[in-house]
Amino acid sequence: MELYNSLIRETRALVDKLPAKVWDYDPRAAWASDSANELVLQKDAAYELGASGRGSANFVLFTSSAELGGRDQVVLCGRDLREIKGDCDFARIVILRIGVLEDEDEAVYRTLRDIEFAKYHVYPQGYMVRISPESYREQVRVSRDAVRRGISFKALGMNYIQAYKQDPNVISATVIFLTDPAADYAAFKALAKKSADVTGTLTHIFEGLPTDCSACALKDICDEVEGMKELHFGVGDKGREHKH
Numbered sequence: 001m002e003l004y005n006s007l008i009r010e011t012r013a014l015v016d017k018l019p020a021k022v023w024d025y026d027p028r029a030a031w032a033s034d035s036a037n038e039l040v041l042q043k044d045a046a047y048e049l050g051a052s053g054r055g056s057a058n059f060v061l062f063t064s065s066a067e068l069g070g071r072d073q074v075v076l077c078g079r080d081l082r083e084i085k086g087d088c089d090f091a092r093i094v095i096l097r098i099g100v101l102e103d104e105d106e107a108v109y110r111t112l113r114d115i116e117f118a119k120y121h122v123y124p125q126g127y128m129v130r131i132s133p134e135s136y137r138e139q140v141r142v143s144r145d146a147v148r149r150g151i152s153f154k155a156l157g158m159n160y161i162q163a164y165k166q167d168p169n170v171i172s173a174t175v176i177f178l179t180d181p182a183a184d185y186a187a188f189k190a191l192a193k194k195s196a197d198v199t200g201t202l203t204h205i206f207e208g209l210p211t212d213c214s215a216c217a218l219k220d221i222c223d224e225v226e227g228m229k230e231l232h233f234g235v236g237d238k239g240r241e242h243k244h
């Protein structure tokens, strides 16, 4: 699965410009979590991450490359939750190294969807997440109580890694949190859109879209993303004649 590799390189280049703290995976350090998203009322909130009017981006990138996939790690660029005093910019980016994706067929695509779904199964206490897939944003309301109890991105990152690693196809997960005002949130949002475009194109390919590039609305994406056309022509269009 190399379709997301150029996006991973661009993402890492943007992150590498910023000072960062890095922690290796330790499931014992995870924050307490619930079985459902906790409602944090405005009156109980310390602040919001990625609130409207602030920079915000959220996306997942997949690779089978050991070099690009990295290790089970949490990365933080910017202030930690206890140091934040008011609403601020926020991005959460996940890079997953996956192992199963040798034969690129429908099972591969389903695996990606299942893995992406894992992000909806992390419910840290005092940390109310609202994901907006259409705008590639993630907004989080953090409770004063959680801040008092010492919630941190290190601990939260462990919760996310734990959730992703429940899928046996995930070899490693790197979770990157950004709150640094110097980060290029517009560029991260553009990368989030491209990542969603790649996943969306995969959906169309596996739904049996005809392989007629000249009449296809996804041509711009396939021209840009290496391997997409090969994938579609490999999968075929369920019996239709191929037109190049």
Ligand code: SF4
Residues within 6 Å of the ligand: 201, 204, 205, 209, 210, 211, 212, 213, 214, 216, 217, 218, 219, 220, 222, 228, 229, 230, 232, 233
């Ligand atoms: S390979 Fe061609 S037909 Fe298939 S999704 Fe891409 S542009 Fe469309």
